[in-house]
Amino acid sequence: MEKLPKLYLSLCCALVLFSCQKDTNLNSNEKRELAKKTYKAAIKFRQGSTPFQNGIADAVAIDPLYAQGVYELSVADLKRGLPHKWLPQYNKAVVLDSVTRIPWRGYLYLWFYRDYKKAIADFDASDTLTPEFIDAPQGHSVDYWRGIAYLGLKNYEKSNWYFEKHIAKEIKDFGEDYVDVTAFLYNGISYFEAGNYEKALLNFNKQLKYSRNLSADAKYYKAKIFKAENKNDNALEAINEAIQNFNQGYNNTRGYVETLRQLYPQDLTELKTEIESL
Protein backbone atom coordinates (compact mmCIF):
# COMPACT_ATOMS: atom_id res chain seq x y z
CA MET A 1 0.00 0.00 0.00
CA GLU A 2 2.87 2.35 0.85
CA LYS A 3 3.88 2.24 -2.84
CA LEU A 4 0.59 3.64 -4.08
CA PRO A 5 1.42 7.34 -3.65
CA LYS A 6 4.49 6.79 -5.84
CA LEU A 7 2.29 5.15 -8.45
CA TYR A 8 -0.11 8.09 -8.40
CA LEU A 9 2.83 10.45 -8.69
CA SER A 10 4.07 8.59 -11.78
CA LEU A 11 0.63 8.78 -13.34
CA CYS A 12 0.42 12.49 -12.62
CA CYS A 13 3.81 12.96 -14.30
CA ALA A 14 2.56 11.04 -17.35
CA LEU A 15 -0.57 13.18 -17.52
CA VAL A 16 1.46 16.38 -17.30
CA LEU A 17 3.69 15.11 -20.10
CA PHE A 18 0.74 14.61 -22.42
CA SER A 19 -1.26 17.62 -21.35
CA CYS A 20 -2.11 20.40 -23.77
CA GLN A 21 -0.12 23.56 -23.96
CA LYS A 22 -2.04 26.78 -24.41
CA ASP A 23 -0.56 29.25 -26.85
CA THR A 24 -1.85 32.36 -25.12
CA ASN A 25 0.61 34.66 -23.38
CA LEU A 26 3.56 33.51 -25.47
CA ASN A 27 6.18 35.96 -26.65
CA SER A 28 6.96 36.19 -30.37
CA ASN A 29 9.87 33.71 -30.22
CA GLU A 30 7.76 31.16 -28.35
CA LYS A 31 4.92 31.67 -30.84
CA ARG A 32 7.29 31.05 -33.74
CA GLU A 33 8.61 27.89 -32.09
CA LEU A 34 5.10 26.59 -31.45
CA ALA A 35 4.03 27.50 -35.00
CA LYS A 36 7.03 25.61 -36.41
CA LYS A 37 6.22 22.60 -34.24
CA THR A 38 2.58 22.64 -35.36
CA TYR A 39 3.70 23.02 -38.98
CA LYS A 40 6.11 20.08 -38.70
CA ALA A 41 3.34 17.87 -37.33
CA ALA A 42 1.01 18.94 -40.17
CA ILE A 43 3.44 18.33 -43.03
CA LYS A 44 3.71 14.67 -42.05
CA PHE A 45 0.34 14.32 -43.77
CA ARG A 46 -0.12 14.39 -47.54
CA GLN A 47 0.16 17.84 -49.07
CA GLY A 48 -3.29 19.33 -49.59
CA SER A 49 -5.10 16.85 -47.32
CA THR A 50 -7.34 18.21 -44.56
CA PRO A 51 -4.94 17.45 -41.67
CA PHE A 52 -2.11 19.05 -43.68
CA GLN A 53 -4.01 22.23 -44.53
CA ASN A 54 -5.81 22.57 -41.18
CA GLY A 55 -2.63 21.85 -39.23
CA ILE A 56 -0.76 24.56 -41.12
CA ALA A 57 -3.73 26.90 -40.72
CA ASP A 58 -3.38 26.31 -36.95
CA ALA A 59 0.34 27.12 -37.17
CA VAL A 60 -0.42 30.36 -39.02
CA ALA A 61 -3.12 31.21 -36.47
CA ILE A 62 -0.49 30.89 -33.72
CA ASP A 63 2.02 33.02 -35.63
CA PRO A 64 0.47 34.92 -38.56
CA LEU A 65 3.94 36.14 -39.61
CA TYR A 66 5.24 32.59 -40.18
CA ALA A 67 5.99 32.94 -43.91
CA GLN A 68 6.73 29.26 -44.59
CA GLY A 69 3.30 28.25 -43.28
CA VAL A 70 1.51 31.02 -45.16
CA TYR A 71 3.27 29.94 -48.38
CA GLU A 72 2.69 26.21 -47.93
CA LEU A 73 -1.07 26.76 -47.63
CA SER A 74 -1.04 27.89 -51.29
CA VAL A 75 0.94 25.06 -52.90
CA ALA A 76 -1.72 22.38 -53.33
CA ASP A 77 -4.05 24.89 -55.04
CA LEU A 78 -1.27 25.61 -57.54
CA LYS A 79 -0.60 21.96 -58.32
CA ARG A 80 -4.27 21.02 -58.61
CA GLY A 81 -5.49 23.72 -60.97
CA LEU A 82 -7.06 26.29 -58.65
CA PRO A 83 -5.18 29.50 -59.53
CA HIS A 84 -7.87 31.84 -58.15
CA LYS A 85 -7.25 30.35 -54.71
CA TRP A 86 -3.49 29.96 -55.12
CA LEU A 87 -2.60 33.57 -55.95
CA PRO A 88 -4.25 35.45 -53.04
CA GLN A 89 -2.74 33.00 -50.54
CA TYR A 90 0.67 33.08 -52.25
CA ASN A 91 0.68 36.88 -52.23
CA LYS A 92 0.25 36.84 -48.45
CA ALA A 93 3.59 35.03 -48.34
CA VAL A 94 5.09 37.64 -50.72
CA VAL A 95 4.24 40.34 -48.18
CA LEU A 96 6.06 38.41 -45.43
CA ASP A 97 9.10 37.30 -47.45
CA SER A 98 9.35 39.14 -50.74
CA VAL A 99 13.03 38.31 -51.24
CA THR A 100 12.27 34.59 -51.50
CA ARG A 101 8.75 34.67 -52.85
CA ILE A 102 8.95 37.18 -55.73
CA PRO A 103 11.54 35.30 -57.86
CA TRP A 104 9.82 32.04 -56.88
CA ARG A 105 6.48 33.46 -58.05
CA GLY A 106 8.18 34.29 -61.36
CA TYR A 107 9.12 30.62 -61.68
CA LEU A 108 5.49 29.62 -60.97
CA TYR A 109 4.07 32.15 -63.45
CA LEU A 110 6.48 30.77 -66.02
CA TRP A 111 5.62 27.08 -65.69
CA PHE A 112 2.14 26.78 -64.18
CA TYR A 113 0.52 29.66 -66.07
CA ARG A 114 2.90 30.27 -68.99
CA ASP A 115 2.65 33.97 -68.27
CA TYR A 116 6.07 34.96 -69.56
CA LYS A 117 5.64 38.69 -68.99
CA LYS A 118 4.57 38.36 -65.36
CA ALA A 119 7.41 35.89 -64.81
CA ILE A 120 9.97 38.31 -66.24
CA ALA A 121 8.56 41.17 -64.14
CA ASP A 122 9.15 39.09 -61.00
CA PHE A 123 12.66 38.03 -62.07
CA ASP A 124 13.48 41.68 -62.84
CA ALA A 125 12.11 42.72 -59.45
CA SER A 126 14.46 40.27 -57.75
CA ASP A 127 17.42 42.17 -59.26
CA THR A 128 16.31 45.24 -57.36
CA LEU A 129 15.41 43.34 -54.18
CA THR A 130 18.80 41.64 -53.96
CA PRO A 131 21.24 43.66 -56.09
CA GLU A 132 24.22 42.00 -54.42
CA PHE A 133 23.40 38.49 -55.64
CA ILE A 134 21.51 36.61 -58.36
CA ASP A 135 18.54 34.70 -56.98
CA ALA A 136 18.08 31.08 -57.94
CA PRO A 137 14.50 29.90 -57.37
CA GLN A 138 14.15 26.14 -57.85
CA GLY A 139 17.85 25.64 -58.43
CA HIS A 140 18.39 27.88 -61.46
CA SER A 141 19.44 31.52 -61.61
CA VAL A 142 16.82 34.11 -62.53
CA ASP A 143 18.96 34.74 -65.64
CA TYR A 144 18.41 31.13 -66.76
CA TRP A 145 14.66 31.47 -66.13
CA ARG A 146 14.57 34.79 -68.00
CA GLY A 147 16.29 33.11 -70.92
CA ILE A 148 13.43 30.60 -71.03
CA ALA A 149 10.71 33.23 -70.52
CA TYR A 150 12.06 35.40 -73.36
CA LEU A 151 12.20 32.32 -75.59
CA GLY A 152 8.52 31.79 -74.74
CA LEU A 153 7.89 35.40 -75.79
CA LYS A 154 9.87 34.79 -79.01
CA ASN A 155 12.29 37.55 -78.02
CA TYR A 156 15.34 35.52 -79.04
CA GLU A 157 17.86 38.32 -78.63
CA LYS A 158 17.05 38.83 -74.96
CA SER A 159 16.77 35.07 -74.45
CA ASN A 160 20.33 34.57 -75.73
CA TRP A 161 21.59 37.55 -73.74
CA TYR A 162 20.36 36.05 -70.46
CA PHE A 163 21.54 32.53 -71.28
CA GLU A 164 25.00 33.82 -72.23
CA LYS A 165 25.13 35.75 -68.93
CA HIS A 166 24.00 32.69 -66.99
CA ILE A 167 26.41 30.31 -68.73
CA ALA A 168 29.38 32.69 -68.40
CA LYS A 169 28.78 33.06 -64.67
CA GLU A 170 28.40 29.32 -64.13
CA ILE A 171 31.64 28.66 -66.02
CA LYS A 172 33.48 31.37 -64.05
CA ASP A 173 32.18 30.13 -60.68
CA PHE A 174 32.20 26.36 -61.16
CA GLY A 175 33.40 25.32 -64.64
CA GLU A 176 31.70 24.42 -67.91
CA ASP A 177 30.84 20.88 -66.87
CA TYR A 178 28.74 22.32 -64.05
CA VAL A 179 26.39 24.22 -66.40
CA ASP A 180 22.96 22.57 -66.62
CA VAL A 181 22.74 21.09 -70.12
CA THR A 182 19.29 22.58 -70.67
CA ALA A 183 20.90 26.05 -70.60
CA PHE A 184 22.89 25.02 -73.71
CA LEU A 185 19.77 23.47 -75.25
CA TYR A 186 17.53 26.51 -74.82
CA ASN A 187 20.32 28.91 -75.74
CA GLY A 188 20.77 26.85 -78.90
CA ILE A 189 17.04 26.93 -79.67
CA SER A 190 16.95 30.73 -79.36
CA TYR A 191 19.97 31.06 -81.67
CA PHE A 192 18.32 28.61 -84.08
CA GLU A 193 15.10 30.63 -84.15
CA ALA A 194 17.09 33.83 -84.68
CA GLY A 195 18.80 32.18 -87.65
CA ASN A 196 22.25 32.08 -86.05
CA TYR A 197 23.02 28.46 -86.93
CA GLU A 198 26.69 28.68 -86.05
CA LYS A 199 26.06 29.61 -82.42
CA ALA A 200 23.07 27.27 -82.27
CA LEU A 201 25.27 24.31 -83.31
CA LEU A 202 27.93 25.35 -80.81
CA ASN A 203 25.35 25.14 -78.00
CA PHE A 204 23.73 21.90 -79.16
CA ASN A 205 27.19 20.31 -79.37
CA LYS A 206 27.98 21.52 -75.86
CA GLN A 207 24.75 19.97 -74.65
CA LEU A 208 25.66 16.66 -76.29
CA LYS A 209 29.20 16.83 -74.92
CA TYR A 210 27.91 17.00 -71.36
CA SER A 211 25.10 14.47 -71.75
CA ARG A 212 27.06 11.49 -73.14
CA ASN A 213 25.89 12.34 -76.67
CA LEU A 214 22.33 11.47 -75.66
CA SER A 215 19.71 14.12 -76.40
CA ALA A 216 16.78 13.83 -78.78
CA ASP A 217 16.28 17.59 -78.53
CA ALA A 218 19.79 18.68 -79.52
CA LYS A 219 19.85 16.20 -82.41
CA TYR A 220 16.37 17.22 -83.61
CA TYR A 221 17.47 20.86 -83.88
CA LYS A 222 20.78 19.88 -85.44
CA ALA A 223 18.81 17.96 -88.09
CA LYS A 224 16.77 21.10 -88.74
CA ILE A 225 19.94 23.14 -89.19
CA PHE A 226 21.51 20.55 -91.54
CA LYS A 227 18.28 20.50 -93.52
CA ALA A 228 18.29 24.29 -93.84
CA GLU A 229 21.93 24.11 -95.01
CA ASN A 230 21.05 21.41 -97.57
CA LYS A 231 23.24 18.84 -95.80
CA ASN A 232 20.60 16.17 -96.24
CA ASP A 233 22.75 13.15 -95.31
CA ASN A 234 23.80 14.79 -92.04
CA ALA A 235 20.20 15.80 -91.41
CA LEU A 236 18.95 12.25 -91.88
CA GLU A 237 21.65 10.85 -89.63
CA ALA A 238 20.84 13.42 -86.93
CA ILE A 239 17.07 12.81 -87.01
CA ASN A 240 17.55 9.05 -86.90
CA GLU A 241 19.75 9.43 -83.85
CA ALA A 242 17.22 11.83 -82.33
CA ILE A 243 14.48 9.22 -82.73
CA GLN A 244 16.72 6.58 -81.20
CA ASN A 245 17.53 8.81 -78.20
CA PHE A 246 13.87 9.72 -77.79
CA ASN A 247 12.89 6.06 -77.68
CA GLN A 248 15.58 5.52 -75.05
CA GLY A 249 13.99 8.24 -72.93
CA TYR A 250 16.58 10.97 -73.53
CA ASN A 251 14.37 13.97 -74.18
CA ASN A 252 13.74 17.16 -72.27
CA THR A 253 10.73 17.07 -69.91
CA ARG A 254 9.85 18.43 -66.50
CA GLY A 255 7.67 17.45 -63.54
CA TYR A 256 4.01 18.50 -63.16
CA VAL A 257 3.73 20.31 -66.50
CA GLU A 258 4.89 20.14 -70.11
CA THR A 259 8.24 21.82 -70.63
CA LEU A 260 8.84 24.60 -73.12
CA ARG A 261 9.44 23.22 -76.62
CA GLN A 262 8.82 19.66 -75.45
CA LEU A 263 9.28 17.18 -78.30
CA TYR A 264 6.76 14.50 -79.23
CA PRO A 265 7.15 11.51 -81.55
CA GLN A 266 5.08 13.29 -84.22
CA ASP A 267 7.62 16.17 -84.33
CA LEU A 268 10.41 13.71 -85.01
CA THR A 269 8.64 11.62 -87.62
CA GLU A 270 7.34 14.72 -89.43
CA LEU A 271 10.87 16.12 -89.72
CA LYS A 272 12.19 12.74 -90.85
CA THR A 273 9.54 12.55 -93.59
CA GLU A 274 10.42 16.08 -94.71
CA ILE A 275 14.14 15.24 -94.88
CA GLU A 276 13.52 11.97 -96.73
CA SER A 277 11.41 13.75 -99.34
CA LEU A 278 14.23 16.15 -100.24
Add this chain to the structure above:
Amino acid sequence: MMKAKKVFKIIGIILLVVIIIITCIVGYFYYTYTQAFNTENKPYKNYIGYINQEKALLNDVYTLCENGYILRTYNGAGLDAYTVNKKHYRDQLNTTFNHNEFTDSGYLNFRFLVNCKGQAGWFEIIEMNLDLEEQPLDPKLVDALLSFTSKSEHWNVLNYSDSDKAYNYYMYVSYRIEYGKVTEIIP
Protein backbone atom coordinates in the same frame (compact mmCIF):
# COMPACT_ATOMS: atom_id res chain seq x y z
CA MET B 1 7.53 -16.43 1.64
CA MET B 2 6.90 -12.79 2.51
CA LYS B 3 9.88 -11.79 0.38
CA ALA B 4 8.57 -13.65 -2.68
CA LYS B 5 5.18 -12.03 -2.22
CA LYS B 6 6.81 -8.61 -2.09
CA VAL B 7 8.79 -9.30 -5.26
CA PHE B 8 5.62 -10.38 -7.08
CA LYS B 9 3.89 -7.25 -5.87
CA ILE B 10 6.68 -5.03 -7.15
CA ILE B 11 6.75 -6.81 -10.49
CA GLY B 12 2.95 -6.46 -10.66
CA ILE B 13 3.09 -2.72 -10.00
CA ILE B 14 5.87 -2.23 -12.54
CA LEU B 15 3.91 -4.15 -15.17
CA LEU B 16 0.78 -2.17 -14.39
CA VAL B 17 2.65 1.13 -14.72
CA VAL B 18 4.24 0.03 -18.01
CA ILE B 19 0.86 -1.01 -19.39
CA ILE B 20 -0.71 2.29 -18.34
CA ILE B 21 2.13 4.28 -19.92
CA ILE B 22 1.94 2.31 -23.19
CA THR B 23 -1.84 2.74 -23.27
CA CYS B 24 -1.41 6.48 -22.69
CA ILE B 25 1.17 6.79 -25.46
CA VAL B 26 -0.87 4.76 -27.97
CA GLY B 27 -4.02 6.60 -26.95
CA TYR B 28 -2.29 9.96 -27.29
CA PHE B 29 -1.06 9.23 -30.82
CA TYR B 30 -4.37 7.72 -31.85
CA TYR B 31 -6.17 10.76 -30.49
CA THR B 32 -3.88 13.29 -32.22
CA TYR B 33 -4.06 11.32 -35.48
CA THR B 34 -7.85 11.17 -35.52
CA GLN B 35 -8.10 14.77 -34.29
CA ALA B 36 -5.90 15.87 -37.19
CA PHE B 37 -8.58 14.56 -39.55
CA ASN B 38 -11.41 16.21 -37.62
CA THR B 39 -12.58 19.14 -39.75
CA GLU B 40 -15.14 20.50 -37.30
CA ASN B 41 -14.51 24.23 -36.77
CA LYS B 42 -11.57 24.00 -39.18
CA PRO B 43 -11.17 26.05 -42.36
CA TYR B 44 -10.53 23.14 -44.74
CA LYS B 45 -13.46 20.70 -44.94
CA ASN B 46 -12.15 18.67 -47.90
CA TYR B 47 -8.82 17.98 -49.49
CA ILE B 48 -7.61 20.58 -51.97
CA GLY B 49 -8.99 19.84 -55.41
CA TYR B 50 -11.95 17.82 -54.08
CA ILE B 51 -14.82 17.75 -56.55
CA ASN B 52 -18.32 17.69 -55.12
CA GLN B 53 -19.91 15.06 -57.33
CA GLU B 54 -23.41 16.18 -56.35
CA LYS B 55 -22.88 19.67 -57.73
CA ALA B 56 -20.45 19.05 -60.60
CA LEU B 57 -21.51 19.50 -64.23
CA LEU B 58 -22.04 16.37 -66.37
CA ASN B 59 -22.24 14.32 -63.17
CA ASP B 60 -24.96 11.97 -64.41
CA VAL B 61 -23.52 10.77 -67.71
CA TYR B 62 -21.11 8.12 -66.46
CA THR B 63 -20.40 6.35 -63.21
CA LEU B 64 -17.14 5.97 -61.34
CA CYS B 65 -15.73 2.47 -61.16
CA GLU B 66 -15.60 0.16 -58.16
CA ASN B 67 -16.09 2.05 -54.90
CA GLY B 68 -15.52 5.46 -56.50
CA TYR B 69 -11.96 5.83 -55.21
CA ILE B 70 -10.08 8.56 -57.11
CA LEU B 71 -6.34 8.54 -57.81
CA ARG B 72 -3.94 11.24 -59.03
CA THR B 73 -5.47 13.85 -56.73
CA TYR B 74 -2.01 15.16 -55.79
CA ASN B 75 -1.56 17.18 -58.99
CA GLY B 76 -3.89 15.63 -61.56
CA ALA B 77 -2.84 13.03 -64.09
CA GLY B 78 -0.86 15.62 -66.10
CA LEU B 79 0.66 14.55 -69.39
CA ASP B 80 -0.37 10.90 -68.80
CA ALA B 81 -4.02 11.75 -69.35
CA TYR B 82 -4.00 13.01 -72.95
CA THR B 83 -4.94 10.39 -75.54
CA VAL B 84 -1.91 9.75 -77.82
CA ASN B 85 -0.10 12.72 -76.24
CA LYS B 86 -0.45 16.42 -75.57
CA LYS B 87 0.66 17.44 -79.05
CA HIS B 88 -2.23 15.42 -80.44
CA TYR B 89 -4.62 17.16 -78.04
CA ARG B 90 -3.24 20.58 -78.98
CA ASP B 91 -3.54 19.80 -82.70
CA GLN B 92 -7.15 18.67 -82.26
CA LEU B 93 -7.97 21.83 -80.34
CA ASN B 94 -6.39 24.03 -82.99
CA THR B 95 -8.43 22.42 -85.76
CA THR B 96 -11.77 22.43 -83.93
CA PHE B 97 -11.68 25.46 -81.67
CA ASN B 98 -9.25 28.17 -82.61
CA HIS B 99 -11.19 29.20 -85.72
CA ASN B 100 -14.00 30.55 -83.59
CA GLU B 101 -14.44 34.27 -83.41
CA PHE B 102 -14.17 35.06 -79.72
CA THR B 103 -12.54 38.14 -78.29
CA ASP B 104 -12.12 37.36 -74.58
CA SER B 105 -8.82 36.96 -72.76
CA GLY B 106 -8.27 35.06 -69.53
CA TYR B 107 -7.73 31.64 -68.07
CA LEU B 108 -10.37 28.95 -68.22
CA ASN B 109 -9.79 25.95 -65.96
CA PHE B 110 -11.65 22.67 -66.00
CA ARG B 111 -11.29 20.27 -63.10
CA PHE B 112 -12.86 16.89 -63.64
CA LEU B 113 -12.79 13.14 -63.12
CA VAL B 114 -12.14 10.36 -65.61
CA ASN B 115 -13.40 6.89 -64.76
CA CYS B 116 -11.69 3.55 -65.38
CA LYS B 117 -13.17 3.41 -68.90
CA GLY B 118 -11.64 6.77 -69.87
CA GLN B 119 -15.01 8.54 -69.63
CA ALA B 120 -14.82 12.17 -68.49
CA GLY B 121 -17.42 13.86 -66.30
CA TRP B 122 -17.97 15.68 -62.99
CA PHE B 123 -16.69 19.04 -64.24
CA GLU B 124 -15.97 22.17 -62.25
CA ILE B 125 -15.23 25.36 -64.16
CA ILE B 126 -13.14 28.34 -63.06
CA GLU B 127 -13.36 31.44 -65.24
CA MET B 128 -10.66 34.07 -64.74
CA ASN B 129 -9.05 37.14 -66.25
CA LEU B 130 -5.34 37.11 -67.13
CA ASP B 131 -4.53 38.24 -63.57
CA LEU B 132 -6.03 34.96 -62.30
CA GLU B 133 -8.98 36.75 -60.68
CA GLU B 134 -12.39 35.12 -61.04
CA GLN B 135 -14.29 36.85 -63.83
CA PRO B 136 -16.93 35.46 -66.20
CA LEU B 137 -15.85 34.72 -69.77
CA ASP B 138 -18.04 34.66 -72.88
CA PRO B 139 -20.53 31.81 -72.16
CA LYS B 140 -20.25 30.58 -75.76
CA LEU B 141 -16.47 30.30 -75.47
CA VAL B 142 -16.83 28.42 -72.18
CA ASP B 143 -19.41 26.08 -73.72
CA ALA B 144 -17.22 25.40 -76.75
CA LEU B 145 -14.22 24.50 -74.59
CA LEU B 146 -16.31 22.47 -72.16
CA SER B 147 -17.74 20.53 -75.07
CA PHE B 148 -14.22 19.87 -76.44
CA THR B 149 -12.64 19.01 -73.08
CA SER B 150 -15.44 16.71 -71.96
CA LYS B 151 -15.14 14.44 -75.00
CA SER B 152 -13.99 11.13 -73.60
CA GLU B 153 -11.96 10.38 -76.73
CA HIS B 154 -9.35 12.87 -75.46
CA TRP B 155 -8.67 11.02 -72.22
CA ASN B 156 -6.66 7.92 -71.57
CA VAL B 157 -7.63 4.90 -69.56
CA LEU B 158 -4.99 4.80 -66.81
CA ASN B 159 -3.95 1.54 -65.15
CA TYR B 160 -2.34 0.72 -61.83
CA SER B 161 1.38 0.32 -62.50
CA ASP B 162 1.46 -3.31 -61.38
CA SER B 163 -1.67 -4.59 -63.10
CA ASP B 164 -4.02 -4.21 -66.06
CA LYS B 165 -6.67 -2.81 -63.79
CA ALA B 166 -7.75 0.75 -64.54
CA TYR B 167 -8.58 3.42 -61.97
CA ASN B 168 -10.63 6.62 -61.69
CA TYR B 169 -8.48 9.75 -61.79
CA TYR B 170 -8.50 13.48 -61.19
CA MET B 171 -7.45 15.83 -63.97
CA TYR B 172 -7.30 19.54 -64.56
CA VAL B 173 -6.78 21.46 -67.80
CA SER B 174 -6.06 25.15 -67.91
CA TYR B 175 -6.45 27.18 -71.09
CA ARG B 176 -4.69 30.51 -71.42
CA ILE B 177 -6.84 32.49 -73.84
CA GLU B 178 -5.69 35.65 -75.58
CA TYR B 179 -8.18 37.52 -77.77
CA GLY B 180 -10.36 34.44 -78.05
CA LYS B 181 -7.56 32.05 -79.05
CA VAL B 182 -6.09 29.37 -76.83
CA THR B 183 -2.39 30.25 -76.63
CA GLU B 184 -1.32 27.82 -73.92
CA ILE B 185 -2.65 24.56 -72.54
CA ILE B 186 -1.56 23.52 -69.06
CA PRO B 187 -0.36 21.08 -67.70
